[in-house]
Amino acid sequence: MQSFSRGFASIKDLETVNLAYYLAENKMETLINKPYDEIVGEAKAEIPNFTDYETEVVVSYPQNPNTKLKKVILNLTFPKLGGGTRNVWLKTLVVNN
DSSP states (O other), rough: OOHHHHHHHHHHHHHHHHHHHHHHHHHHHHHHOGGGGGGOEEEEEEEETEEEEEEEEEEEEOOOOOOSSEEEEEEEEEEOOOOOOOEEEEEEEEEEO
């Protein structure tokens, strides 16, 4: 019976992690498809319909603000099975053409 419980917990944990990566990738795609000037940082906020999941976006200029290059870092925080939280970090560079 203990093996069944561990197996179920592992599956549930995997589902949670998969959902986190899906939500992070979806958010990043939405961000990078915006016009260059609209890609800005966002304070930590819950994801609608997924209130246990939060995203925060940090946008910086790797060289200087006068370049046409932005570094976008997305941090998604989600509940860890058994308590606490976990994070998914996605990073990308965006160029203004």
